[in-house]
Amino acid sequence: MIKKTLTILMLSAISFSAIAQSSQKAKALLDEVYSKVNSYDNIQIDFKYALENTEANTKSETQGNVSLQGDRYLVDLFGAKQLFDGSKVYTIVPDNEEVTIESPSEGENTVTPSKMLTFYKEGHTYDWDILQNVQGRKIQFVKLTPIDTNTEIKSILLGIDAETKHIYKLIETGKNSTKTTITVNSFKTNQPLSKSLFTFDEAKYKNDGYYIIRN
Template identity: 40%
Template sequence: MKNTIGLSFVFFLMSITVLSQSNENAHVLLDAVSKKMGAYENMYIAFSQTLSNEDAGIKEGDEQPLKGTIYLQDQKYRLSYLGNQFLYDGKTLYVINRDEREISTSENDLSGDDGFIYPSKLLTFYKEGYNLKMGKISNIEGRRIQFVTLNPMDSNSEIVKVELGIDLANSHIFKLIQTGANGSKTTFTITEFRKNETLPNAFFTFNKAKYLSENYTID
């Protein structure tokens, strides 16, 4: 009996050690990705988004993927998504609805309260509020993708799991998968990436006069 208890304790300690190493390796990997991508002057990312929910009978691929593009520079971004443009100059967020010719403004970035990972925090969101562990390595489109699983510490979060897929060849984010508390799974895949482009000085500046001249309503 004593030997059995002793072996069980040893295996328990081994499992704790392996888990700790997995968590540490996950942090090391994401830190390396954040450091590399964060050092670029700016980034252009084109992406596709798919949605699935097995409980609701929605399979990935049932619908055409949504597509979007984003320019990132430090905390600033210019995101085209769902027919709108989101312009964040580091202080104010402008949501430009071209169809309705309306512009809403907010003194804050997109809210992260519901678990949404907003663009300005793409490279740093993992540092707070998540438990990390290394996931599987998958071959996707000829790439070796290392997944890292992030579980929110907040038990009330609408997102129960985030999976980041890292391209091991270049230490870039390739895929982000969010699983919601309702069973839905939203997958963002980077389809094009460019860095250090020459952008106009006012690229992330809201041109109020331009939109007023085009008869936009600004809230």
């Protein structure tokens, strides 16, 4: 009986150690990614955005792009643009000729293209996951599980290029069976950007007949 108990304890200790090592490896890789991202003056990404819900039998795909510099960003997705100038978020919808101006949302949990490079820094536990070969590139996946049990996100798989330490793919699975996948098509850094890229010109949109909504 004593031997059996000792064996169980030893196996539990080995299992716990393996889990801890997996978490440490995953965190170390994500720290490398974060350091790499912060070393660039700016980043421009073209990506594919896919949304799928198996229960509702729905699936949609579209292309988008995002430019990031520090906290500022400009996202072009679903025929609309979203700009953050460091203070306010501007959502520009040409089809409706509307611009919505609001403060950034503190409670938003969903991973958006604008924060896919840094969201993982806090609020998650990490696990080392599978290694895939994608057209000759080694993509190491890390599984992230939100610490907040009230979030709508069940888990996130983050695929990282093992050589460049750039994020290649993000797969977010929701508790409502919705899966969001962002796949990076091109990742460019330190590009010559217009000085006005992250500046909202309200007068221009008013002159073009846009309705300005302030929340």
